[in-house]
Amino acid sequence: MTVSSPPGSFASPDLRHVATRSRPGVLAALAWKRVRPRFWPVAQFLLPAAFPLAILIAWQVTTANNWLPVQILPTPATVLSTFWDLVTGGDIVVNLQISFWRISLGLAVGGLAGLAFGTVLGVSRAADEMLGPLFKALAQVPSLGWVPILILIFGLDEMLKIIIIAKACFVPIVLATSEGIRNVPRPYREVAQVLRLRRRSVLTKLLIPAALPTVFGGIRLALSHAWIALIVVEMLAAAEGVGYMMVWGRTLFQIDIVIVGMLIIGGIGLLMDAGLARIERGMRRWEPARA
């Protein structure tokens, strides 16, 4: 391959471009072409780690040179050791237990109520016309809006947290359940009519199984909403839990605790999302083909 290869050959454009600069440039370009096929897959493989690594190095350099006070940015080693202390000391376990208890209770209350209410809205057109608009109007109020109202009513009681989380679960589950029931394919309903199934059999044999995948989508959404609501309510109105742990670290100017809290919150969010997506995929396989 020569530098003066005729135009139209594949190598020519970039090499000619380099050749106008200098001879070492050509050599470098040629060397790169040799190395690239071997180097490139490795680089591609390592690439996702490059950005976090760069951040970590910048963080380490910044803190090692004391460019920022520790109250603003603790060293990576401090964060790691704080993480270890909080795990072995049991603080994280205790706080997570409380947080998970709140989520489970809120999901159970809000989920069951949402399933029941969503079924009513999905089955009965009259109920949907009467209660649907009110439900949608109230659903417009974000969890954040309910916090000050409920604090005035319940104080900082445990009740407050459960209600906020239950409400965060209730809304998506109602929407998913009523949609799922309403979208059952028409031919199925007609078959049920031809077979003269009783109302109860229609519900248990047709509507609930057919709506299940959509409902599960709603539960997944509910869980992610519940997680967000939990963090919000624990940061604004709690004395324990993961969210509170971060606020507490912030008031002590222990940013290492804050960062550990963020890592834990992100990690749990990731795990929950991946786990539920897997279960949902399993359920979708079973979903009837849409007519």
Place this chain on the structure above:
Amino acid sequence: MPSSVAATGSQDSHIRPGGPALRRGLLVPALLLLAWMAASHNGLLHSSLLVPPERVLILPFGDEAGQQIWAALAASVARMLVGFAIGAIAGIGFGLALGMSLTAQRAFAPSFNALRQITLFAWIPLLTAWFGNGDSAKIVYIALSAFFPLAFNTYEGIRNIPLAYVEVARVLRFVPRQRVTRLLLPGALPSICIGVQVALITAWIGTVGAEYAMGAGRGLGAFLLAGREQFRMDVVLLGVFILALVGYVINVGFRRILKPFLLWQGEAK
């Protein structure tokens, strides 16, 4: 994120405006309102928390605490617009970069997806430590809350551009600028529009949330906080009503603007 988009998109699926359905829909809220008024006036349930509904409605023109709502709303909306503008530009730019270059995608998409899992509210303690309680911390937080949905939707929009279009662009030997303006942006536009809508809502809730959590300064969140601290249920209810109303206006107004774009997407498929 796609599931939440679906949820907001399907809200008005089968309610037709006007007619007997609307009347039936108003029946229950009207009854509840009457019950609320009756309970707060006849003194059976005597509680300072049970404020009559009409008091909440006249509050913006009433006492000093109530009149604050106008300034608070203006401050919040202004703050939100600034934060949203910053976050939106950064988000669309980042999404474009990920969509355009496989290398950028490999380098940044995993970190982006991991960071996205951190609940937005959990950024607040770190941001207040870095930027204080003032406007800069709030605007950074609002920008973050607009950044994530927009970056995600722009990137997803580009990834879902039909391969045929991409190949035509390659055959026509588009230069990078043409690729962005003729292929990527128009192709991803419907998805970006949905991203803008989601980002506006999250930015709005983020604005009030940041004001409520950080406390200092003027704004709807600070208004709510003050009402709560003075045990003024009427102030709190008014603030929450305005919070929900602005969210509703963003949703409905934006859906109306969005309609032509989404119709066009329907034709393309």
